[in-house]
Amino acid sequence: MSSSVQPTMNARDWALLIGLSIVWGGSFLFVGIAVKELPPFTIVALRVSIAAIALIGVLRVMGVGLPRDRKVWAAFFGMGVLNNVIPFLLIVWGQGHIASGLASILNATTPLFTVIVAHFLTSDERLTGRRLGGVVLGFIGVAVMIGGAALQALNANVLAQIAVLGAALSYAFASVFGRRFKAMGVQPIATATGQLTASSILLLPLALFADRPWTLPMPHMSTCLAILGLALVSSAFAYILFFRLLASAGATNTGLVTFLIPVSAILFGVLFLGEVLSTKQVLGMALIGSGLLVMDGRVLRALARLSGARPVPRENG
Template identity: 35%
Template sequence: MTEAVPNTPASRNWAVLLFLSFVWGGAFMSMAVALEQYVPFTVAAGRIGIGALALLAVVAITRPADLAIKNPKDLCFILLLGILNFALPFSLLAWGIQRVPSAFAGITMGTSPVFVLLLAYIFVPDEQIGPRRIAGVFLGFVGLLVLILPEVLAGQVSGGTVVAKIACVAAALCYSVGAILIRRAPPIPPMAFTAGMLTAGTIALTPIALLLEGLPEITGERATWALLYAGILPTGLAFLLRVVLIRSAGPIFMSLVAYIVPLWAILLGVILLNETLSFSTYIGAGIILSGVGLTQLRLRKKR
């Protein structure tokens, strides 16, 4: 038996990776703009619903047979992951971005690989963790403390800033738990699986949004366009590019996007929305990215 040879990323793979990092980094900014007009659960439900419609349309045109999912186990996984990957984290982010800069939310997404590493070590016995990965996890949590603790020490807990920051971190944790469950999910075609998760997230969150916030009034063009962008590009169609990239260059290469998304989130938030970030936020971002890079160093050297 010959040993599997890792895929070698081509220039087009790097182009797709950079494009995805830009799209996902800008998603936090677009949510902040949408929240100028709409309320949090409406933004979250709208983003998921628009993404579901866009991706369902693509799958219906390209691979309609994949949408015929009837196995109860498959449907349970789709519903659970629709809540964990979309409904819950999008709600947490929409609520949190009202109280912290969108760039901060983007930085917290950089912690996802650290959470995934910890969860994989606990729940996936095949995963190996050595000194570099332990150091990387430690650095990641030090970075989290640097992001969150300054307001606690300054006595600003009552203002809601700390709780909002914790909500953003909790959203990253939701994505990480979802990633572990996806690994254990049945072999459902990936595009149909993603479209199903988006649809399940929409079904789960829309009644809550309507009950708590009522029907939205579409009056602000800027906020509406931002919501449409957030739903179609980073929530819906970007997942198709993600599938293409994983199949052509491999999942390890795809994980590099976690290093770049926070940088785009900071750049776009500061330049386009005039957001002001504290010095501790930049320090925390640097520590988190260093920790994530350290956890991946062993795998990259092995490749």
């Protein structure tokens, strides 16, 4: 089965990308509630393990079994390490030393890393001027939206900043690594289930060792509901969308979700927390939208046709 992808996303791909950004953006609400009572490793372990259990149940209802092939399971563990274990641990440690706003900016470098990694490790997602320009424009939009106050902390803790950048790089490798599941013939829901199951096997012992959760007081109902939302909505459902989008749109296009997550997180704050949308946030969202349009290319080609100028050529990756 071919694992090649189309460089330009169609309407379904854009819908998946926006949906993924919404469910991952909503995770900020859930985490913000959970961290008041639970330590980070416990939150992460509960997130992946509950999500894995839920998806295993879904697979049974659908009558779909997890693959038994050792090569597929080796890939599940590789994806779990690259997409969950390494980035989750690095971000948790890094955010203990730097502000969340700065961490958001550093994490938004994921599409930049993905463009470079995909260029060298794939044959159909080559680095192009339009693609790089769109990613840089989107990154500037994230920086503007978060604000200059976070940028002033760039020298606060170099190791923590490197840790979050390492997480972004790990996500980039995960996006490219995850493309192999389409070639293996593994369905997106089975890929999501396998990855989360492998991550649970790796993360649960770490949480038991680091946090000793049996010594913690019983959390309130709001915390329990937040964990369920984080696991079922922002993990189980999110990874089904992620692997479906990855299979059709490729690593570079899927990585664009990192730009949209801060947008959805801010909008959730406006809708549910009474926060006010500032001018810099509106400007940042406009820059992010412009970057996405540049990468997509169809608007530029339409404008060129209307103006009578030479059409903007389609790029093959």
